[in-house]
Amino acid sequence: MPTILGQNQYGKAENRVVKITRDGDTHHIKDLNVSVALSGDMEDVHYSGSNANVLPTDTTKNTVYAFAKEYGIESAEQFGIHLARHFVTSQEPIKIARIRIEEYSWERIETSEANSKFIGSDDVKHSFVRKGQETRVTQITYDGEKWEVVSGLKDLVVMNSTNSEFWGYVKDKYTTLQEAYDRILATQVSARWRFNWTDDEQKAPNWEKSYEQVRKHMLQAFAETYSLSLQQTLYQMGSRIINNRSEIDEVRFSLPNKHHFLVDLEPFGLKNDNEVYFAADRPYGLIEATVLRDGVEPQIPVDMTNL
Numbered sequence: 001m002p003t004i005l006g007q008n009q010y011g012k013a014e015n016r017v018v019k020i021t022r023d024g025d026t027h028h029i030k031d032l033n034v035s036v037a038l039s040g041d042m043e044d045v046h047y048s049g050s051n052a053n054v055l056p057t058d059t060t061k062n063t064v065y066a067f068a069k070e071y072g073i074e075s076a077e078q079f080g081i082h083l084a085r086h087f088v089t090s091q092e093p094i095k096i097a098r099i100r101i102e103e104y105s106w107e108r109i110e111t112s113e114a115n116s117k118f119i120g121s122d123d124v125k126h127s128f129v130r131k132g133q134e135t136r137v138t139q140i141t142y143d144g145e146k147w148e149v150v151s152g153l154k155d156l157v158v159m160n161s162t163n164s165e166f167w168g169y170v171k172d173k174y175t176t177l178q179e180a181y182d183r184i185l186a187t188q189v190s191a192r193w194r195f196n197w198t199d200d201e202q203k204a205p206n207w208e209k210s211y212e213q214v215r216k217h218m219l220q221a222f223a224e225t226y227s228l229s230l231q232q233t234l235y236q237m238g239s240r241i242i243n244n245r246s247e248i249d250e251v252r253f254s255l256p257n258k259h260h261f262l263v264d265l266e267p268f269g270l271k272n273d274n275e276v277y278f279a280a281d282r283p284y285g286l287i288e289a290t291v292l293r294d295g296v297e298p299q300i301p302v303d304m305t306n307l
């Protein structure tokens, strides 16, 4: 045969599942976008068209919805673990399951004073506004023995309006950039972090708490670093996470430098005293790097943060 089958996987992508948990009249929302990718003994379906080993993608979709009811959604990670385990342990031909989940968060709408007196609370118990900030993401991979959990976030936009400089760089005949001693530093964080947990389910991390803490350390490092480059800030953000969260061994960032250029107001006889900027959307510098616990092998793929 002149050709052979290489890496392959299949499943249902982007299953949108919303789970409402009703705690009396106080409701809780989990809003996920779940993608299932299965691989294993799938030569026959590709070579001959025999579907004998193929669990339909339609079934994988149904499983996502049924599991939302049967197990609930404690966290995106826990939900992904249930699904991955199910596919690998219930279907002999399936050797590896990879579950990717995006999570959209919702917060309660604050009620008006009059209504608050009426219902005896500051929050409407069943009304939510979608948080316009980041999207939380996770990827769970299971091969029947070991787990790999890589979680993260995307589209978290942050800005420092001072404490950022950029100077002392290489200058060749094409360099026009002026050195900056007080600039705006802004980026849209895409980050992925890998948990060192791989087997004992009793010892799995507290996924919800871990996420909140990682996010907090990352934001604090961004705010508290006096920056000489976005590269330096990135490294600080990563090492703050590794140093504070023992459950995480590796963090990878993709940070677009959202340039803010001072506008020349001289034509109008005005002085721009670091006040008026043009926020450019493209092109942007793109700063990407992995920060690792010393002695650990990197495993997060280079392009994963662009997913």
Ligand SMILES: O=c1[nH]c(=O)c2[nH]c(=O)[nH]c2[nH]1
Binding pocket: 166, 177, 228, 229, 230, 231, 257, 285
């Ligand atoms: O933080 C920065 N890093 C760079 O590598 C770079 N290059 C550039 O033009 N501006 C910046 N800013």
